[in-house]
Amino acid sequence: MSDIAKLAGVSTATVSRALNGSEAIRPETRERIMALAQAHQYTVHAGAKNLRSGENRTLGLVIPYRASLRMQVTDPFFLSMLGHLADAMTEAQYDLLLSRVNADHLDECAALYDSGRVAGMVVVGQWDHHDQLNALAQRHVPVVVWGVQLPDQLYCSVGSDNARGGFEATEHLIQQGRQRIAFMGDYASGEAKFRYEGYCKALQKHGIAIDPLRVIPSPFTPLEAQQAMHRFCDQHQPIDALFAASDLIAINAMGVLTARGFKVPEDVAVVGYDDVDAARHSFPPLTTIHQPLDVAARALLQSLQEVMQGRQPASRQLSSPLVIRASSQLPK
Amino acid sequence: MSDIAKLAGVSTATVSRALNGSEAIRPETRERIMALAQAHQYTVHAGAKNLRSGENRTLGLVIPYRASLRMQVTDPFFLSMLGHLADAMTEAQYDLLLSRVNADHLDECAALYDSGRVAGMVVVGQWDHHDQLNALAQRHVPVVVWGVQLPDQLYCSVGSDNARGGFEATEHLIQQGRQRIAFMGDYASGEAKFRYEGYCKALQKHGIAIDPLRVIPSPFTPLEAQQAMHRFCDQHQPIDALFAASDLIAINAMGVLTARGFKVPEDVAVVGYDDVDAARHSFPPLTTIHQPLDVAARALLQSLQEVMQGRQPASRQLSSPLVIRASSQLPK
DNA sequence: CTGAAAGCGCTAACAG
DNA sequence: CTGTTAGCGCTTTCAG
Numbered sequence: 053m054s055d056i057a058k059l060a061g062v063s064t065a066t067v068s069r070a071l072n073g074s075e076a077i078r079p080e081t082r083e084r085i086m087a088l089a090q091a092h093q094y095t096v097h098a099g100a101k102n103l104r105s106g107e108n109r110t111l112g113l114v115i116p117y118r119a120s121l122r123m124q125v126t127d128p129f130f131l132s133m134l135g136h137l138a139d140a141m142t143e144a145q146y147d148l149l150l151s152r153v154n155a156d157h158l159d160e161c162a163a164l165y166d167s168g169r170v171a172g173m174v175v176v177g178q179w180d181h182h183d184q185l186n187a188l189a190q191r192h193v194p195v196v197v198w199g200v201q202l203p204d205q206l207y208c209s210v211g212s213d214n215a216r217g218g219f220e221a222t223e224h225l226i227q228q229g230r231q232r233i234a235f236m237g238d239y240a241s242g243e244a245k246f247r248y249e250g251y252c253k254a255l256q257k258h259g260i261a262i263d264p265l266r267v268i269p270s271p272f273t274p275l276e277a278q279q280a281m282h283r284f285c286d287q288h289q290p291i292d293a294l295f296a297a298s299d300l301i302a303i304n305a306m307g308v309l310t311a312r313g314f315k316v317p318e319d320v321a322v323v324g325y326d327d328v329d330a331a332r333h334s335f336p337p338l339t340t341i342h343q344p345l346d347v348a349a350r351a352l353l354q355s356l357q358e359v360m361q362g363r364q365p366a367s368r369q370l371s372s373p374l375v376i377r378a379s380s381q382l383p384k
Numbered sequence: 385m386s387d388i389a390k391l392a393g394v395s396t397a398t399v400s401r402a403l404n405g406s407e408a409i410r411p412e413t414r415e416r417i418m419a420l421a422q423a424h425q426y427t428v429h430a431g432a433k434n435l436r437s438g439e440n441r442t443l444g445l446v447i448p449y450r451a452s453l454r455m456q457v458t459d460p461f462f463l464s465m466l467g468h469l470a471d472a473m474t475e476a477q478y479d480l481l482l483s484r485v486n487a488d489h490l491d492e493c494a495a496l497y498d499s500g501r502v503a504g505m506v507v508v509g510q511w512d513h514h515d516q517l518n519a520l521a522q523r524h525v526p527v528v529v530w531g532v533q534l535p536d537q538l539y540c541s542v543g544s545d546n547a548r549g550g551f552e553a554t555e556h557l558i559q560q561g562r563q564r565i566a567f568m569g570d571y572a573s574g575e576a577k578f579r580y581e582g583y584c585k586a587l588q589k590h591g592i593a594i595d596p597l598r599v600i601p602s603p604f605t606p607l608e609a610q611q612a613m614h615r616f617c618d619q620h621q622p623i624d625a626l627f628a629a630s631d632l633i634a635i636n637a638m639g640v641l642t643a644r645g646f647k648v649p650e651d652v653a654v655v656g657y658d659d660v661d662a663a664r665h666s667f668p669p670l671t672t673i674h675q676p677l678d679v680a681a682r683a684l685l686q687s688l689q690e691v692m693q694g695r696q697p698a699s700r701q702l703s704s705p706l707v708i709r710a711s712s713q714l715p716k
Numbered sequence: 717c718t719g720a721a722a723g724c725g726c727t728a729a730c731a732g
Numbered sequence: 733c734t735g736t737t738a739g740c741g742c743t744t745t746c747a748g
Binding site: 385396431433434436 | 740742743744
Binding site: 717718719720721722723724725726727728729730731732 | 733734735736737738739740741742743744745746747748
């Protein structure tokens with residue numbers, strides 16, 4: 053900077069002001085300085101600027117991982133979320149620092165903040181980290197979480213209204229005349245739990261008994277979902293519809309069903325959750341609950357900004373509409 | 385830092401040395417200081433450290449995007465690459481700054497470096513940016529690229545041996561007794577072009593004529609791949625095998641083929657490229673060319689480190705083995 | 717082995 | 733409108 057100050061015949065302070073668009077500078081001088089900066093490919097050193105101004109325009113995106121499953125981020129949902137967050141942050145002039153943190157040591161996130169690397173962070177993948185996240189919040193680490201809203205929650209979360217989504221998915225199947233509707237997913241934890249609750253509520257509303265034999269426990273990974281579906285088919289429980297807790301599960305389940313001679317949607321109507329890109333292009337195209345990730349990303353960013361300002365924004369549930377495609381509807 | 389210096393009754397210089405594991409410090413003092421830092425959740429400010437020491441432990445990952453297709457990173461291959469790079473960089477104690485840059489303004493990458501935000505960067509997705517990348521290299525921006533090796537290339541690239549992969553995939557199909565083998569993908573540019581060359585070479589070696597009618601142009605997106613396959617089927621060109629330039633294309637093509645009454649692999653044997661997670665779990669499981677992304681990520685990092693040291697590492701082609709699954713082989 | 721002092725590149729008062 | 737001065741939090745000679 054001192055270099056171009058010399059070239060322009062002014063002080064570094066003037067250069068700094070010019071480059072930051074200060075009002076208190078003669079337009080003529082500003083333009084001369086800008087031109088020189090351009091010509092010499094000069095850019096202000098971001099680190100020094102932050103150090104001096106106390107500001108920090110870098111936000112963290114934390115994706116916890118389990119040491120056991122290396123590279124487990126197999127769900128397309130995550131990539132999509134990541135892309136939308138990157139877009140939202142870029143748009144708001146933030147840099148995005150990606151951090152893989154061991155899921156059992158989420159407290160390491162604090163170091164990201166304490167060391168000044170990030171001004172705040174988004175954690176995507178809440179799973180069973182509730183306590184650790186609460187601890188972070190208590191330490192006043194600016195953090196927002198993509199996930200469900202839990203009792204005794206000290207941090208701000210943004211998620212979709214999973215119970216309502218589950219309800220609408222199931223009711224849609226009922227409206228298609230289906231009665232023996234299976235649920236597939238991990239009904240005990242995280243977001244899937246709420247989707248399951250919605251499923252139950254819809255059945256109850258329409259006077260259909262909840263049959264525990266039609267609940268198919270399944271993790272979110274493709275292979276395990278397929279295995280779970282195979283095991284279920286072996287039991288010969290008759291079903292005429294399936295609501296899966298994620299598109300990935302739904303698509304893999306459809307594959308197994310098809311391979312075993314069932315027709316989708318004729319024999320089994322299927323609804324998924326997330327509306328990932330693949331859902332539109334599966335065979336048949338998958339009816340699903342759309343998660344508005346662009347909205348979600350902006351909401352996460354917005355909330356994070358509020359947290360960084362010391363406020364305590366309320367957690368939010370975004371509504372997610374049903375998208376009807378061929379997997380749940382007989383052709384007319 | 386001055387705070388814990390006071391607490392320890394020493395100068396900040398001593399604290400700095402202790403925290404950086406300097407030899408020239410009494411172990412006893414060091415431990416006392418470390419303990420204090422722990423207790424007070426003190427972490428050195430990364431920015432200030434960098435500023436003073438001139439070092440920078442942040443690397444950039446640049447994912448170019450086209451303004452036209454918002455959020456085009458739909459290919460699971462990218463996420464996987466991203467995850468592996470994040471792992472490799474984390475392991476080597478680097479932070480990872482994710483940056484979405486307009487594909488038509490790759491020169492903006494230079495600002496990332498000039499402003500000191502990153503010490504170097506990996507660009508993933510070379511496509512048609514050859515000239516822009518060359519310009520970056522000429523500006524001495526430390527950059528390495530995932531992609532093919534091109535003539536007049538001033539930057540270092542790491543990629544897989546696409547021609548060889550294409551060759552092996554095609555030869556495998558020939559060895560299965562197939563003769564009318566179609567190629568599907570964008571045979572004119574990028575990595576697909578080299579895969580196509582390998583395809584041609586294998587046909588030639590085995591005395592099979594290259595039939596341009598069996599070349600199915602297709603982009604990498606699911607929807608367009610399906611449309612391309614539908615159009616091809618409408619032409620009633622008989623084929624008994626298909627080599628697709630990516631798994632995503634292959635899986636979508638298989639879907640269309642199945643929907644149209646062809647059996648895979650009986651009527652049409654299919655081989656893909658990449659070995660993404662979904663390939664193992666498709667119906668039927670997809671034979672494909674495995675891209676060793678863990679190796680690739682480490683190679684990219686290694687090369688980048690060399691570039692940052694001012695050296696000019698040679699571009700590399702990683703070998704990618706064929707993985708045989710059910711989509712190309714009749715059950716015995 | 718440790719402290720004092722200088723300075724990384726920049727911005728923000730405070731004076732002119 | 734612009735220059736001078738001080739200092740963000742840290743590391744690193746250079747002296748003790």
